[in-house]
Amino acid sequence: MLYRILTFSLLMATWLIFSGLFDAFHVTLGILSAGFVTWISSDLLFENRTISLSTRLGQALRLAHYLLWLLWQVVLSNIDILKLALSPSGLQKVQPRIVKLQTSLKTDFEKFLLANSITLTPGTITIKILGNDYYVHAISENAANGLDGEMERRIAAIFANTKRGAS
Amino acid sequence: MGEYFELVAIVAGMVLLLLIAPPLYRIVIGPTAIDRIVAVNIVGTKTAVMLVVIGVAFERVDMFVDFALAYALLNFIGSLAAARYLHKTKPMGGTAEPLDGEDAKASMNP
Amino acid sequence: MKWFGLIATAFTGILLLSAVGDFARFGDPHSPANAGVGDRPSVSQYYITDTYADTKVPNIVTAVLADYRGYDTMFETVVIFAAGISIFAILRSLGGPVVPVSHPQAIDTSVDGDHQRIIIGTTCRLMIPVIQLFALYVVAHGHHSPGGGFQGGVILGASFILLALAKDLGTALGRFSEKRYLTLGCVGIMIYAGFGLLCQALERNLLDYEILHRIMPATDAVMARSHSMLGVEVGVAFTVTAIMFAIYSNLSSNGRLDHGL
C-alpha cells in the first residue's frame, strides 16, 4: 500500500510537469489518470517492496550524485570518440576487443546501472551479461584498461546499507 | 531578442538536417541490415531534437515539446523489435541470405 | 510487366503534373482552399475565427475533429474497430488443440543470458508507467495542445506492445487479455455513440453536444461542447488502444496468442 501511494505521488508529480494547467478540472483529470496508471502497472515501477522509505530516499540522493559523475564521464567519452573520428590518424588507434569483466553486484537494478554506465563511459559497450560475467566491447586497449572497477565500487556504495533487505 | 534566437534555431536546424545525410549514406551503403538499423536509430534521436528546434523557430515550443517527448519515449520500440527479431532467427551474418549457401546453414544448425 | 508498369506510372505522373500548374502557389494565404472564392469565405476561415467563441477549445483541429465533424470521426473509429475485428477473423485460430506449427525462421539460438531481463527489462519497467501516463496526458490535453484520442490511444497501445517486446506476449496478455481488449474496443465505440444518442434523446440532432448542459453539472452550453469533446476523445482512445494491441498480438503470434516476437 505504501508503495502504491509512493507510485501515485511520483506519477502525479510527473503529470503536473506534463500538464502545466493547475485548475481544478485538469488536476482532477490528473488524479484520475495517475490513479489509473497506478492501478494497471504499479508493480512495474518498484520491484522490491521490502525496503523502507528512508533507505529509498538515501539511495535516491546518492543515485543523483552518481548520475552527475556519470554525466561527466559521458562528456569524456564523447571527446574520446570525437578525437578518434576526426583526427586523421585516429583509425590506427581503433583496436577493438571484447573483454570479460567479473562483478560482485547482486540485484538486477545494480547490474542494470552498471551495464548502462559501462555503455555510456569512454570506449566501452556492454554486449552480454551471463551470470556475473559482463562481456564488454572496448574500442581500444586504453578503454579496456579503463574498466578498473571504480564504477562498480561507486554503484556498490549507493546501495551499500540495503544488502540485508534487498536481494 | 526573439528574432535573433529564431535565427539561431533556423541555422541550427539546417545544420542538424544536413547531418542526417551521413546516417542516410550509411542506410544507402550499409553492408549489413543492422548497420541500417543503427542509422535509423540515429535519425530517430535527431528527429526528436529537430522537433524542438522547429518549435523554437515557430516560437511555440510549448506545443512542439509534447511530441518531441513522444519521440524520446517511443523511439526505441522499433530498434527493440528489430533486435528481438534478429535474436529469434537464424544467424545470417547480417545479410538476408545465408552466408555461403546451404552448407553454412547446415553447419550452423545440424 | 516491368515496362507496362513504367509506362502506366509515367502516364499517370505526366497527367498529374500537368494539373500541378493550375494549383495556387505553395503557401499562398489567399488560395481558394484557404480564403474561399470571391467574397464567400471558406469554411476553414469560419473554423479559425469562430471555434473559440463556439466551444472554448483553443486547438482548432480537435474542435473540428470531435465536434463539427464528429459524425465523420465516429465512423472513422468504427473503421478502426472493423479492422481489428477483421484481423481477428482472418488470423485467429480458435478451438481445438494448439498444433505447434514450426515457424519458418523462428529458432531461438541465442546464448541464454540475463542481459535481456536485466537491461531491457529494467528500462521497460521504468518507462512503461511513464508512457502510459503520457498517453493519458495526451488524451486529456487535446484541447490545449496537439493531441487527442487517436494519438493518445496509439501511444497507450504502444506501451503494451513495449511490454510484450520486453518480457513476452504472455506477460502483456496477462495484463490486457483478449477478452479485455475486445471489450474495451466495444466500450470505446459505445461511449462515442452514447454521447451522440444522448443528444438525440434530449431532442436535438445526433452529436449536437450543446444540449448536454442540462445533464452535466456546472456547465453552460459552450462548456458542454468542450467537455463532451473530451468524453468522445476518451472513447476514441479506448478503441484505438484496444485495436492496436489486438493487431500486434495477432500478428506477432500468427493468431495463436501463445508466444510472440
Add this chain to the structure above:
Amino acid sequence: MIVPFDIIILIFLVITAVISLRVRDLLSATMILGVYSFLICLLWAEMGAVDVAFTEAAVGAGVSTVFMIATIYHTRRRSSD
C-alpha cells in the same frame, strides 16, 4: 512553414522512398520506411500541421514498424526484387 527545411526534407524523403523499395532485405526495407516516417513527421511539423505530425510520430515510431517486423518474422525476410 520554413522553406529551406522544406526543400531538404523533401529531397531526403525521395531518397529514402527509393532506397526502401530497392533493398532486397525486407527487414531493412521496413526500418528504412521508419526513417521515411520520421522525415515526413518533421515535414508536417514544419508545415504547421502539428496534430498530423503528432499522429505520424506515434504511429511511425510506435506501431507500424513493429507490425511489419512481426509479419516478416512469421513469413520470410528475403524478397526477390
Add this chain to the structure above:
Amino acid sequence: MIYDIVAVILIAAGIVFFLGAAVGLIRFPDFYTRMHAAGKGDTLSSLLVILGFAIHEFRHFDGSGDVIVFLKLLAICAFIMLTSPTSTHALMDAGYEDGIEPVIGEGGENALAETRKTRKKD
C-alpha cells in the same frame, strides 16, 4: 543575455558532437565500432542541444508556461539518457546474435568466442 550566450555555446557544442558521431559512423571499420560512435555521440549531443534550448526557454521567467517547458525539456533529456544506452546495448547484442564477427585489433582477444563455439556444437 548571459543565458543566451550559454545556450548558443551548448547548442554549438552539441552540433560538434553530432558531427563527430556522423563522421565516426562513416569512417569506423566495422559495425561494433560504428555503434560506439552512434550510441555515444548521439546521446550527449542531443542532450546538449535540448539543454541549450531549455536554457533559452528558462530565460524569461514571467509566465508559468516557460518553467513547464523547461521541465519538459529536462524530462526529454532524462528519457534519452535512459533509452539510448538500452537501445545501443540491444542492437549490439542483436548484431552479435546475427553472427557478425567483430574486428579484433592487434593484442586484443575475443572473450565471447567460446560461447559462440559451444552454441554451434549444440
Add this chain to the structure above:
Amino acid sequence: MEFLKTSVIPHFNYWVYVILMMIGLHAMITKNNLIKKLVGMTIFQTAIILFYVSIGVKSGSTIPILEHHHDDHAEVAAADAHHGEPAESDHDSDAVNPDHFANPLPHVLMLTAIVVGVSTLGVALAVSQSIFKDFGSLEEDEILEKIKQGGAAIDD
C-alpha cells in the same frame, strides 16, 4: 530555366508529391513481393496526405492552436512575446485573423487517415500472413503458379 522558375519552384511541394506518389504506384504495380507492395502503398498514402497538408499551408502562418486563453497572466506574456500579432486578438476572439493560422481542415481530414491507414496496413499484413500459411510464399509469381496448379492447401 524559365519553366523551372515559373512552374517548378512555386509548386515544389506538388512536384514532390507527384514524384512520391509515382514511386509508390510503380512499386505497387511492378514489385513481386507482397510486403514490398505494402511499402509502396504506405508511400502512396503519405504522398496523398502530403498533398492535402500542402494545400493548407499559408506562408507566415503559425500552427492552428490559439494562444493561451485560460489565464490572464500568461496571456499578457504571450502577447508581449508575439510582437507580430496584434495584441487585442488575444482578448477578443472575434478579431482572430484567419491568415495567421494554418488551415485546420486538411489536418482534420488527414489525421484520421493516418490511424485508419495503420489499421488497414495491419489487415493487409494479416492477409499476407494468411497467404503465407496457405502457399508458403509471398512472391506473386510463385503464388500464381501454385494457384494454377490447384495445389493450394485450403485448410491448414
